Amino acid sequence: MKLKLINPKDAVKSDKQTIEKENINSLQKGIKTLLEKLDKDTTAKEEHSERVGIMSFLKTADYDDADFAFEEGKIDLAIKANNKFGVLFETKSSLETKDMISHDNLNVKPMQQVIYYYLQQRTSGNNEIKHIIVTNGYDWYIFDALDFDRLFYRDNKLLKDFKEHQSGAKAGKLTENFYNEIAKPFIENSDAELKAVYFNLKEYTNGKQTELKALYKLLSGKNLLKKKKQIDSNKLNTKFFKELLYIMGLEEQKEGSKKLIRAKTKPDEGSLLENLKVKIEAHRVLNDFKNIEKYGNTYKEQLFGISLELVLTWINRLLFLKLLEGQLADYHKDNSDKYKFLNYKKVNEFDILDTLFFEVLNVPVEDRKDKIKERYPNIPYLNSSLFEPLALEKKVAFISAMKDNLFLPLYSQTVLTNETVKELPTLDYLLKFFEAYNFASHAEDDIYTEKGELINASVLGLVFEKINGYKEGSFYTPGFITEYMARETIRKAVIQKFNDTYKLNIADFDELRNYTIGNAYKKDKIIEFNKLINSLKIVDPAVGSGHFLVSSLNEILSIKSELGILADEEGNRLACKIEIENDTAVINDTQNKLFRYSLDEENKIIEDKNKIQSGIFHEKKTIIENCLFGVDINPNSVKICRLRLWIELLKNSYYNSESLQLETLPNIDINIKEGNSLISRFPLDADLSKALKGSKWNLFSYQNAVQTYKNTKDRNVKQELVKLIDEIKSNFTAELRSQNPKLVKLNKLKNKFYDLFSGNMLFEPSEEYGGKNINKETEKKREVQKRKMESEINKLSEEINEIKISKIYRNALEWRFEFPEVLDDKGNFVGFDVVIGNPPYVRIRDIDNSQKDIYMNYHVAENQLDLFHLFIERSFQIQKANGLNSLIVPNTFLANENNKKLRLFILQKFNVLNIIDIKSKVFDDANVDVLMYLFQKTKDIGESNYFEISDNQICFKHKFDISNFWDNLNYNFSVTLDNASIKILKKIID
Structure with missing residues (x-):
């Protein structure tokens, strides 16, 4: 086992x-x-005294009423949390250096002891342990309990050996037996890496303020007991949210258990919504x-x-511009005022915003009019469709139509x-x-003040997704959960890619890292490994603000960095990690300092910085274009998601060394679709090959048009490509529609009807086809047959027409x-990796009646059907073989009687890898208990893992075997019981 050391400053750099x-x-x-006490104690017998000294020292670092405890002959020292040990210490005498952990020797008695103590506590039911510390007063090694959980408690063999040792069945019952015969060989034979925060206290006697701040944060009770309030990248800034609602003309209203967004009950004439509504009504646009x-x-x-859709569009553009303004000011620190273009002194009319949107941001610099160039010399062209006029704007109103002379009273809070007016x-x-507010790209290291709070892309995504969910109320996913889900699924998917491609048998990410670092020493190999990871296909079928896609983007970047293949387009490794x-990608340079892109004092490019910034920009661009896809039924959510992905690229925009302009953004909007993920006219196995044969377009034409659209910077070419892509899809639709069994049946029926009753058949028997010599009885039969066929033709025609024009299918995806x-x-549908x-x-009873019939065709449909049931089935359908599926869903599906079909479907179709029960209240205002799961689309069934989330920590509890669930009443998922408990329960029942 190897020790990876982290310094205190790096360990707490996310703590603001x-x-x-x-x-x-x-x-x-x-x-x-x-x-002074350590230097004074000159004998090894003073270990107890040192323990007391260490305890007194720790109390200087914000422990409030924390309960310290130590017992002779047992755990040396501990800090209690919830009446259980939360931090375990092994303290050694400062004189016994040979008995202390060192950087290159982890396999010593203190390490063996803390493994013993940790396993002893966990098997006794203590899940509150947060950190383990080994120290002699001078040297400090601080381990995260999550690493002990992963490396020791979840190692089946080690845990089994420990339990047998405790019972006396193995290696005797003396602790020395465990140390020498179990722990020592385990550490010796393990290839795993164990992280530890290390410092020597002597180095802080004359420490700098920044170093002492880091040490204080590290040793504080809030940190060691993990009670500090994490800054969640996706945490709603309530002040910002509520005042923005007010300016827009909205407010939050409580209805039952939900908080819904509504127009203000007492509207203000000067709000953006009311200003626009008056204009729409005056022009009778809706008629x-x-x-x-x-x-x-x-x-x-x-x-x-x-x-609302128009106001949201305008606010989206303005916020994007504020982020761009903050970015430009950050790049040009010595001339930042020249790059500030969006403030009340420079923009005092809505007409000026219209100019910014369509005459500046939507026009390449070289094509702008001379007066525009003079007025806005420092605003780049970014090629974002965010600044193209919307069809809705053309129908209804542009922002220039808003009245400038309306006033709005200041919000009560x-x-x-500092305003003196009301x-x-x-x-x-x-x-x-x-x-x-602070829209700069970086927050200062230790400053988080109330005024000038940072507003980043994640906060904006949350604000607007909350507004978008105004009809039904929405709950949003904390950053630590999206980060965990992205990490667990994507790392497994990457391992599978390497195993499938290179016929390997890599078991975990550590082994993959060893493989890539050992093989990626040539540029062509680095490019090859990158291409393999870039072939991942990840989709969020209810994408909302795009939070999961952003977490996925960050995770892929982190994976490449860890694998040693984060590189530029030519295969040169980037000089950063x-x-x-906190669900945010942090870039550090080779000195482990935060990387910040900027120009020099003369506004010239700094080459080393440009290499890193451009490299990361192109990595993000490639990942977004090739790997990330999303669907949402709400058009506003689709716009927000696209905006968030553009902002992720904007974070790493750089100056092109040839044009000296900011690099333009790709057309990534095509990867995020508007539509109902659950409704489609055509099945996934519909034969597209026939459609391709009957079409003037082939699959390559389609794929090439989409790829060309993503990369073109010419607005006219982009518009032509949109028309071409729409034409190709319409062609496919028409050809697939012609294969509809109902349409095939209708055409046969019509042909037969024509043959039987048109009178144009020359050589068929006269009676059947209405010849001159038929009798009345035959004529009566023919009339009955005719009416029956007409009825059938009309019925089929109506059904087919319903699919064509029905509003049910209007948003079909x-x-x-x-x-x-x-x-x-x-042209076969392969599916997504993740x-x-x-x-x-949403219960189906709350859904439009016209959609219920379609939803009831799903295999999982049953009484009291919920939309999340359908999303689980749809996820299975759109996954590729062995693909991974991770969703957050209500925990009712584990045992609720109305989820029986869903549980059966899961047992038949998936291997359940992880169930993570979210015990603590992590969703603001939610009244639904939820869990997250990780399933794999395979019939190869293995052991499953059960976790619980408490205090924002994800803790492994036990393994379980899903094959046991086949015998349960209604296939109930008894995941809270481990395999041994299930066996005991079965014996009791039997």
Whole structure:
């Protein structure tokens, strides 16, 4: 077993709490006192005294009323949490250096002892352990209990040996027997890597403030007991959210257990929504609006829906521009004021925003009019379709139509505390509101103040997804959960890619890392390994704001970094590493310092920085284009998701060394589709080969058109490609529709009817075909036959027409050909490697009646059907063989009687890898208990793992065998019982 050392500053760099100077002074005194005591104690007998000294020292680092405990002959020292040991210590005498862990020797008695103590506590039911510490007062090694859980408690053989030792069945009952005969050989034979935060206290006697801050954070009770409040990248900024709602003209209202977004009950004339609604009504826009029912059933709902979609579009653009402005100012620190273009002093009319959207951002720099170039010399062209006029804007109104002379009273809890007036012009208010927050690309290391709080892409995604869910109320996934799901699924998918491609038998990520680092020393091999990972196909069928796709993007970058293949397009490794912290990709340079891109004082490119920034930009671009896909029924969610992916690229935008302009963004919007994931006209196994033969377009034409669209920078070419792609899909639709069994039957029926009753048949027997000599009885039979056939023809025609024009299918998502990236060379649907997400939980009784019949055709459909049942089945359908599927769903499916068909479907179709029960309340305002699962589409069944989440920590509990569930009543999933408990329970029942 190898030891990987982490310094305190790196260990706590994601902890942004501010530390008071008096706390640092207290820590310094504690260090001095402890070191004096250690230097004074000259015999090994003073170990107990050192223990007391260590305890006193730790209390200088924010322990409040924490309960320290130690017992002679047992655990040396512990800190209690919830009346159980939360931190375990093994303290050694400062004189016994040979008996202490060293950087190159982990396999010594103290290490063997803490493994024993940890296993003893876990097998006794203590799941509260957060850290394990080995120290002699000078040297400190701090281990995360999650690593002990993964490497020791979850090792079946070690756990079995420990239990047998405890019972006396193996290696005697003396602890020395365990140390020498079980723990020592286990450590010796393990190839695993164990992380430890290491420091020597002597180095902090004259420590710098930043180093002492890091040590204080590391040793604080909040950190060691994991009670510190993590900064969740996806945490809603309530102040920002509520005031933005107010300016838009919205408010949050409680209905039952849900919080819904509604137009204000007492609307303000100056709000954005009311300003626009007046304009729409004055121009009577809705009178001849096609397909208006998609915005609501009543005039009031339709007016609100259309107004909200436009206001959201404009706010999206403005926030993107604020992020761009912050990025530009960060790149040009010495000239940052020149790059600030979006504030109330420079933009005082809505007309100016219209100019920014369509005459600046939507036009390449070289094509802009001279006056525009003079007025906006520093705003780049980014090639984002976000700034192309929408069809809805052309039908209804552009932002320039908004009135400039309306005022809006300040929100009762406004962030604009320095304003002396009670109301402001709406546009001034909006831009001043944005100015009150920090849209810069980086937050300062230790500063998180109330004013100027950081607003990043994740926060914006959450704000807008919450607004988008205004009709049904929505709950959003914390960052640590999306990070975990992305990590677990994608790493397994990558391992499988390597095993399948190179005929390997790699068991885990450590083995994969050893393989790639050992083989990726040539550029062509680095490029080859990258190409393999870039062939991953990941989809979120209810994509919302795109949070899961962003987590997946970050995870793939982290994987490449760990595997040693993060490289530029030519196969040169980038001089940086990427790690995930709080669901965010953190880039460090080779000195392990935070990488920040910028130009020099003369605004010239710094080559080394440009190599890293451009390399990461192109990595992100490649991953987004090739690997990430999403679908959502809500058009606003689709826009937000696309926006978030563009912002992820914007974070690493760089100056092109040839054009000296920011690199343009690709057209990634085509990977995020609007539609109902659960409804399709055509099955996934529909024969596309016939459609391809009957079409003037082939599969290559389609795939090439999509790929060309993603990379073109010419707006006219892009528009032509959109038309071409739509034409190809329409062609496929028509050809597939012609293969519809009902249509085939109808055509045969019509032909037969024509033959029988047209009178144009020359050589058939006269009676059957209505000849002159038929009798009345035959004529009567023919009339009955004719009416029957006419009725059948009419019925089939109506059914086929219903599929063509029915509003049920208006939002249908044709998985069969919408994503050419998951079709093989013959046009067969292969499927996605990973399906991931948090689908809606909606009872079918709350769904439009027109959709119920379609939903009831699913295999899992039964009484009290919920949409999440259908998403699990649909996930199976769109996965490739051996693909992975990870969703968050209500935990009712484990045992609820109305989920019997779903459980049977899972047992028949999947191997259950993990069930993670979310015990703690991690979803704000949610009244549904949920879990996350990891399934694999295979009939090879193995052992399954059960985890629980408590205090934002994911803890392994036990293994279970899903084959046991076949014998349970209603196939109940008794996942909370381990295999031994299930056997005992069966004996009792029998």
